[in-house]
Amino acid sequence: MTQNRLVIASRESALAMWQARFVQQQLQLLYPELSVQIKGMTTRGDQLLNQSLAKIGGKGLFIKELEQSLYRQTADIAVHSLKDVPMEMPTGFVLAAITERMVPFDAFVSNQFANLADLPPAAIVGTSSLRRAAQIKALYPHVQIKTLRGNVQTRLKKLDSGDYDAIILAAAGLERLSLQHRIRTCLPPEAVLPAPGQGALAIEVAEHRDDLITLLQPLHHAQTAACITAERTMARLLGGSCQIPLAAYCAEKDDGLELTGLVASLDGTTILQTVARAPRDEAEQLGVQVAKQLAQQGAHELIAAVLSV
Numbered sequence: 226m227t228q229n230r231l232v233i234a235s236r237e238s239a240l241a242m243w244q245a246r247f248v249q250q251q252l253q254l255l256y257p258e259l260s261v262q263i264k265g266m267t268t269r270g271d272q273l274l275n276q277s278l279a280k281i282g283g284k285g286l287f288i289k290e291l292e293q294s295l296y297r298q299t300a301d302i303a304v305h306s307l308k309d310v311p312m313e314m315p316t317g318f319v320l321a322a323i324t325e326r327m328v329p330f331d332a333f334v335s336n337q338f339a340n341l342a343d344l345p346p347a348a349i350v351g352t353s354s355l356r357r358a359a360q361i362k363a364l365y366p367h368v369q370i371k372t373l374r375g376n377v378q379t380r381l382k383k384l385d386s387g388d389y390d391a392i393i394l395a396a397a398g399l400e401r402l403s404l405q406h407r408i409r410t411c412l413p414p415e416a417v418l419p420a421p422g423q424g425a426l427a428i429e430v431a432e433h434r435d436d437l438i439t440l441l442q443p444l445h446h447a448q449t450a451a452c453i454t455a456e457r458t459m460a461r462l463l464g465g466s467c468q469i470p471l472a473a474y475c476a477e478k479d480d481g482l483e484l485t486g487l488v489a490s491l492d493g494t495t496i497l498q499t500v501a502r503a504p505r506d507e508a509e510q511l512g513v514q515v516a517k518q519l520a521q522q523g524a525h526e527l528i529a530a531v532l533s534v
Contacts, residue, residue: 234300307422312461329424335391359470362493418472421456458512
């Protein structure tokens with residue numbers, strides 16, 4: 226940041242640019258004298274659309290180029306969908322702020338059917354997520370899961386062209402793009418538990434940029450951050466990545482936090498799940514507790530079996 230000018234690094238998809246513009250607008254409201262610009266970039270994750278993320282390096286492919294721009298000081302901050310941020314932050318980078326969470330759940334989108342239960346045998350459901358696929362297979366083993374990659378508009382176009390009977394997308398992304406009318410139903414966490422951090426945005430900076438960390442604090446939402454700390458701690462301790470069907474959801478309950486964690490086999494025939502509660506100021510310990518409970522159920526062995534496939 227130089228001479229009251231701040232540059233945001235962002236992917237160029239419509240959703241990523243919405244997220245960057247949201248942060249841009251918030252910063253300009255807070256600091257009217259600050260010129261905030263957006264630098265759009267195409268990442269390797271955006272380019273390799275014909276392969277599953279689990280096979281080509283995971284969701285970190287969506288942020289590496291953005292981090293390089295921070296390292297080279299051609300941008301000051303990077304805005305991410307938090308569920309796309311790896312559980313282990315690269316050396317030299319930190320999440321300076323986590324915004325207030327929107328709807329954290331998955332959305333069922335279909336032109337023919339109202340919900341998953343209505344799908345007939347051999348119906349084709351599109352998703353790029355092993356987490357979603359495993360949980361859907363567990364509930365509805367008669368449906369077929371077909372890999373679906375690309376930005377939101379690309380995925381909707383493939384649904385509309387008849388390639389899929391239904392697709393599963395993050396509800397927050399559809400709402401941000403004013404596409405909530407495409408949501409037939411939101412999948413409750415009792416049916417499909419969301420990804421750690423789903424629904425929130427993360428603002429990443431170089432670790433040494435204390436000036437930016439201070440500047441961004443008004444955008445940091447403490448309640449959301451506490452819940453996500455619990456979710457990401459659990460996932461990190463279990464080696465969570467898009468190569469593993471792993472889910473976590475934390476919410477405020479009875480003046481504290483309640484965290485539900487899940488690990489599954491790829492085919493959904495084995496589901497390990499547990500729930501624990503803790504005070505708000507013990508979010509990290511809550512994540513540790515749920516990870517331990519899942520480990521006691523055999524999570525590490527299940528994960529090892531998944532990674533060996």
